[in-house]
Amino acid sequence: MGPKASEVRTSAPRTPLTRERVLQAASDLADRDGLDALTMRALAESLGVEAMSIYYHLPNKNAILDGVVELTFTEIAAGVQRQGPAQGDAAGWAAAVRERILGARRVLLRHPWAPVVIDQRKSFSPAMVRHVDGIVGIMRGSGMSHDLIHHSLHAIGNRIYGYVQELSDDGQAPPPGQLEQMQSFAPHLAAMLADVAHVDPESTLGWCDDQTEFEFGLDLLLEGIERRRIAEAAARSAPATG
Known part of the structure; x- marks a missing residue:
């Protein structure tokens, strides 16, 4: 049995x-x-x-870090697919690029460690390259020259991936007492830093990289690039002289 x-x-x-x-x-x-x-x-x-x-x-751990960056940008790409085709023409390119970048930021806010890892990588993952390529395609569709797009990408910097850390490499606020010390030799900067506040941790990827600051800088850049695009288009269409 x-x-x-x-x-x-x-x-x-x-x-x-x-x-x-x-x-x-x-x-x-x-x-x-x-x-x-x-x-x-x-x-x-x-x-x-x-x-x-x-x-x-x-x-090794470096291979894991390379892999999680690729995984993060694959998640960003999935969000792009859900949004559908971008309007890459003269009228809609800036809004399309803005949404593409803010979509990347929404993913990074779910993975707040990612900016540090991205900055440490010595090579670009295929998914990162495809992310940038998509933005270049939108800008090219608006009629911009490759030269203007190239300059614009340098100006946008890491914002293209959804974050910015130029003002503080480690993403941390000044240590206690530093602002008081700064008042003696940089009073205007100290007063400004004491006056601004970043109180929304859910939209922050480091000190001075909250959502309001990020969108302000991004919009300022896109508005400037649009003026250059208009000037470039006008120069191309101007009749030849001489």
């Missing part, structure tokens, strides 16, 4: 470990506990595997 059904030990099949599963777990871990918590040991524990199992799919 065989064993009773209640005596038969069963176990659920283990989910296979894949590169995609490791990267998603790494992104989730950084979202939950911060970038400093993303270690090979912690990642292995979150997956319920030994650390050596991870090395089979990704050889």
Whole structure:
């Protein structure tokens, strides 16, 4: 007589470990506990595997960081697809670029560690390149020359990815007491910094990179680029003289 059904030990099949599963777990871990918590040991524990199992799919932490950047920009691309085709013409290019960039920012706000990792990468991931290529295509559709687009991308800088950290490399506010010390040699700057406030952590990717500041800078740039686009178009259509 065989064993009773209640005596038969069963176990659920283990989910296979894949590169995609490791990267998603790494992104989730950084979202939950911060970038400093993303270690090979912690990642292995979150997956319920030994650390050596991870090395089979990704050889080191740099490969994991490269991978989570690619994963983040794949998420950005999915948002672009949901938006549908962009209006890349003279009338709608700026609004289309603005929405493309703000869409990237919405993703980064879900992954606030991402700007630091993006800045540290020594190469561009394919998904990052496709993101920029899409914006170049919109601008080109408006009639801009490659030269103007090139200059514009330099002006936009990291805003094209949805963040900006030029004013503070580490994204942190000045330490306590620094503003008081600054008043003696930079009174105008100290007064300004004391007066402005960034009180919306849900829309902030670092000190001086909250949503209001980000959109203000982006709109200022797009308005300036539009003036250059109009001037360039007028110069092309002007009759030749001489």
